[in-house]
Structures are given as C-alpha cells and as structure tokens.
Amino acid sequence: MAKNRKIDMVILGLLSHESLTGYDIKKRIDGAIRFFWKGSYGSIYPALAAMETQGLVTRAAETDSDGGSCGREKTAYAITDNGRQALLRWLNDGKASNDMKYETLLKLFFGGSADIATSIDNIQRFGVEIRDELRLLRVYQDNLSGTIGDKEHLHYYLTVTFGIETYEAYLRWCAEAIQTLTDAERQ
Amino acid sequence: MAKNRKIDMVILGLLSHESLTGYDIKKRIDGAIRFFWKGSYGSIYPALAAMETQGLVTRAAETDSDGGSCGREKTAYAITDNGRQALLRWLNDGKASNDMKYETLLKLFFGGSADIATSIDNIQRFGVEIRDELRLLRVYQDNLSGTIGDKEHLHYYLTVTFGIETYEAYLRWCAEAIQTLTDAERQ
DNA sequence: AAATGATATATCTGTTTGATATATCTGTAT
C-alpha cells in the first residue's frame, strides 16, 4: 500500500486550520513552510485525490466567495476526523527524516577542480540568497512576536527563529569561507 | 533530453579523483557528503549507464584487487575528458538550488495540534541526532586541519566547517526552543 | 563445513519534481 507520502501530512496540517483548494495549499507551502519543506502541484493534487478515497479529507462546500452568480469551478477540501487522527499519529510517532540538498556545498566540495575564484563566486551567490531570505524571516518574526501567547503562533514562531539562527550561522560561515579562500588565492 | 540529474555531478565529482564502482560511489556519498547531499542506488546505477552512453564516463579496467585468479564481477567507472568538462561547466554555471526537507520543523510547525510535550520530545530527538553528527564532523575537522594547505583539502574543510557551524546553531536553537515550550507548558 | 557479515550489482515500486497545458477571473489602461 501507499503510506510513505510525506506531503499528506503537510496537507492535513494545513487543512486542520481551514479548508483549502489545491492551489491554496501550494501557496501556503510556498510561504513560511518553504524554509524547511516544499511541495509541487504534481504531488498535491494526487495526494488530495488519494486521501479523499482514504477518507482523510472531503470536498468542502464550493460556494464562490461572494455568493454571487455561478462562480468558477473550485474544489476546496476539508479535513475529516480520521484525517485529524492521522495527523496526530504522525506528530507523535517519534520519527523524522531531516535532509539537506545544498548544491552550493556540493559545488564547494568538488571546488578543488576549478579556480578558487569560482568557489568564492558560488559562496557569494549563496550569501546573497540567504540575506534576502533572512530579511523575510525577520518580517515574519516581527509579525508574530506580539501573539506568541497563542499556542499555535508560538509553534510558528519557533520555526521562524530556527530559520533566523540557521541563516545567521550561514552568513557568518560565508564571510569566513570567503576570507579563507581569498587568503589561499594570494598564497 | 534529460539533463536535470543532479546526481550526475556528484558522480563526476567523485570520479574526478579515482575510478569507482556504483557501490563505492554510494559509500562515498554516505560519508562526508551526506551532510549536504544524498543519493540512492536507484539513482546511481541508472545515472552511470546514461552517462556511459553520453560518453561522460567509461568502464575502467576490471582487475580484481590482487591480480589473483578469476575475481568476482565488478564494474568500476572512470571519468572521461567530456566528463571533466561537464563537471567544470556545472561548477561555473552560477546556479544552485539549496533545499531543506526537515520533517522535525514540519512537525513543529503543525505542533499546535498536539501536546506541547510532543513538540518538546520531537525537538529533543532532533537534538540527539545533531549532537551525534556534530561529533563526527569534529573528527573530520581534526583529520583535515593539518592539510588545508592543499587546495582540495581546503575545500573539504570548508564544507566541514559549514556543517559544524550550522549544527552548533541548531543545538543553540534546540535549547532555546525547549526552554520556551517548557515555560509555555507551565503557563 | 557451515554460518555470518561485508561487498557488489541491480531492479522495482511508489513518490516527487519541474515543467507545461488549459482555462477562467480580475483589474487596468485605452
């Protein structure tokens, strides 16, 4: 049987707050979640269909937003009780795979085959990206800092501080690594 | 055509130092590389076959180690000049995708649906894993610290310091997050 | 001689990515 689909839990987690369409789910994943997970339409829509069959989600009422005339086709999904149980089982199963795929580090690992200037350039590009993301994370942090009395917001907040502290460490490393390589370049 | 296979560059990078079998390649990936990339047999063997067709790698001589009698079947691959060029093009193309898939953070993000004790437990498990990995990285660091005058070793060294500084940041965050959640649990 | 565990190659199933196709709706400029 199936049951190795991690995306299921992302979807159930999002639906535990509100009913959403596949498109909405993709937008949520591309928001605050993208710092530690990602998902594509190619996994979201099939997962929704499979979970509907399994009774973990159902199609929610399809009113168009303003109750106006015949709105466009739009399928929102809602979580079921079975879905909530599945989500809780996952939260409590004590297992978690944590994997990076950092192409920048891969390029650095094999950077001995190229010029040192290439490695410096690759690290600099990485640093620019991280700086941009860090700026965004700090906006998230500011927006959340008033409401961490709420249990849910506190959990969001902790994932944001994880991102911030991690990215700050990246930037410190970038500076050191560039310095080290620059020194090596000058012999 | 194909050409979105990132694993190709891992394999070419490894083969640029020495000829290796698919099994050897897997072992290398599970070594120092696993901190920022991973690969499975299901991607390695097909990639080797495809790259042989493309002329990026060739089958190397298949002697059994001691020149003894008829050794067991064993297919080592060597990089070609075209392979080296492909590796260099990749190192210099200025593109890199850097993505995490951290299930622990996902569980924390949706942790509002469970007990705070569950979140604390999930963070603690993460911390234990990271502490173990960090110990290993420090061994790598010690082994390399004498030879960073060598350009290749210097590059390895920088990927190790990336891991160390990142993991140290994780551990600081773990301690803070557990403290925050413990306080919240007590109200 | 038998058992065990490491080495070695390969394949299979299911999942996921990344790209693309199709179409509708909304706001804006002409």
Place this chain on the structure above:
DNA sequence: ATACAGATATATCAAACAGATATATCATTT
C-alpha cells in the same frame, strides 16, 4: 466597452529519486 496582462485554478506528464529488496560473491570466523 474592450483588450490585455497577470493572477487564479486545476490537472497531467516525463524524468528523477528514495527506499526497499533480491541475488550473489567473497572473507572470516566457528
């Protein structure tokens, strides 16, 4: 009004990938 750009929405496909498993050989111990 209308044309258009850009956002919304659903869906699908090929290629890439993970994780598990099957098979077999070799080296070492028992």
